[in-house]
Amino acid sequence: MSSIPVTMLTPTLTAARTASLALAGSPTALKNTALEAIAAALRANVPAIVEANRADLEAGERNGLSTGLLDRLRLDDARIDALADAVLQIALLTDPVGEVVRGSSLPNGVKISQVRVPFGVVGVIYEARPNVTVDIAALALKSGNAVVLRGGSAAENSNRVLVDLIQGALSASGLPAESVQTIDQFGRDGANLLMRARGGVDVLIPRGSANLINTVVNESTVPVIETGAGVVHIFLDESAPLEWAVDIVHNSKVQRPSVCNALETLLVHAGAAQRLLPEVLAKLTASGVTIHADERTRELFPQGVPATEEDWATEYMSLDLAVAVVESLDDAIGHIRRYSTGHTESIITNDIVNAERFLNEVDSAAVMVNASTRFTDGGEFGFGAEVGISTQKLHARGPMGLAELTSTKWIVRGSGQVRA
């Protein structure tokens, strides 16, 4: 842990708390006006954003960042336009604050209702993805939360410009600029300070590598919502229609291999392996996918790389796929229980009993029948942007949108009642 004093973050957190009180009391229309102002500011300042981003990209190249990371870091005209669109999309969503979740009238006439309220101050620790800065600022603003951002140093210049633009738009709209703050100026210490800011930060969300997330989970005294890795499975059941098997497996693996809802392990029922695997694997290899095959798969597909124990637990995030033949639905579920990270699993089947068993017995954030695993996504689910995809069970599970950035409180209205 860092040796710099926790108090270094006090001015930031005090300002965030004050801003959060103003945000919590702000009407939806005012928050939407600010979101529109942010989108306009992004569009009006494309050259400045691209220039700051170029500095980050050049530093990244000097520091040997991978092509994948450099791609995530890059902002260009089209991507900035898409970011502005996402902000406007969030302005169109229903405000979660004030939603009545449930309620009742007690036998003595006291009325209770549970309503959504903002968390207050949300901390986010993430890595070199400047689009996350805008997405999370917009989601936090709409849900009435002040946010303190610790982005990776690799995106420091981009994030500084983006936060400046956001703060300017907030001020111009009549909301506190401190609703969105960055602590990138503290470098790595910033993350450590956030993890120790119990009371100052209401919830901490790490987004990034397994390493980052483990560190936050182990070190943080602030409540954490984890966004985790996806060792995602598809099981081709004995009755799986060939066309669905071919299309869904290909889409799940190839459409965007570098993200957490992409397929990593394919399981095939022994009774259907001969019927399904040749075509399924042919389409994958035609798209450049390397097949890491168990022994029984290699009987049908000799060109497969022999799979090792490690393959079953690997989130490749690349054009690689582990493939195993299993004896039964039970064996498929057993394999998933052992190796899955609880993100997304899908069964391809025409058997209604097996479909229901899979849905009931596989315990992941999203469990699917006859659909691509790529659908586990805030945008696809209709949430606008997403804060991340939670693979843990507390508070939020699966894609996190606006509702997941809120807590609740109980409103109790009486007329003099006391407890007997």
Place this chain on the structure above:
Amino acid sequence: MSSIPVTMLTPTLTAARTASLALAGSPTALKNTALEAIAAALRANVPAIVEANRADLEAGERNGLSTGLLDRLRLDDARIDALADAVLQIALLTDPVGEVVRGSSLPNGVKISQVRVPFGVVGVIYEARPNVTVDIAALALKSGNAVVLRGGSAAENSNRVLVDLIQGALSASGLPAESVQTIDQFGRDGANLLMRARGGVDVLIPRGSANLINTVVNESTVPVIETGAGVVHIFLDESAPLEWAVDIVHNSKVQRPSVCNALETLLVHAGAAQRLLPEVLAKLTASGVTIHADERTRELFPQGVPATEEDWATEYMSLDLAVAVVESLDDAIGHIRRYSTGHTESIITNDIVNAERFLNEVDSAAVMVNASTRFTDGGEFGFGAEVGISTQKLHARGPMGLAELTSTKWIVRGSGQVRA
């Protein structure tokens, strides 16, 4: 931290995981049968429970436990009967598992629904209250969770008998006995092991002293739901009706002073102090309440003990009350923001604008108008028993019942859809 190996808990946690899978797939009727069997076993074994409890009470007396703690530890015929009643009450509640929280049909025809599922394995660390053993076992069972209990050593004999009876009733009903396990045999190490059982325990709930809860929050790598202290406030607004003020303050303070929803600080609007305080304080002192008064209160009530800074932050849990005169609603809200633990606050008023401001601007688990703070309670809210009262904002806030012991998962049903 303990130096004993984490693996010491492995057999317990493995058995709990296996039991949790059976529970997750158990129909409501079977869980209810087991709850009825538990209630019957409690009623049929009163002498054995009382005898084991006597051993704990005698040890407690030898170890100098306070009268309050000894009272919480004590089980007698009437209390065991009430425990059995609570278990039957939980059998009557709606099963939260399978409840559809929300859902939609995506533009491409894919159907998504978010349904409640059990957490899996719940760990609970608590102190010398054997009734918690039964309450939590029953709530966990109904919500489909296996539970691993670490009760205080002060209640070790009582808990052993209770867990034996519960396990017998589970087995007789056809559910795994390991659905409810105690790890009291590991002594203090048990709690440390639970906190490090990431992956083996899905959520950890500490119930007890602030010290216990702080330790768990700081040390645990398992997600924690905190149940916190209650520095509970009532604000008597300028328009507060005298009768409501007198009755609600008295009920909130005196009805059961040792619990977390009991009143600890009374704030009075300066414009109403003369009208309200004499009668409010007279009724309290007649019930033996010691008044810790600020200067302006002492002008009206000279026999008050001068309040110190410490009084405003104290959860007395006794017949003591801190009282301050404030200039305005804003000052009352400011005081509450500074000193409240976010449990429960109530305003007594006849002014509708002030009532709404109080409800909106005070950010506590329960915010009330014209009602006793003693209503913040799972039983009063209609939840049957309660796991505890959460004063944090993640996952659960306020009284935690069955729904708060569940997570959710997304069920996705397609017919061959892939992502464009």
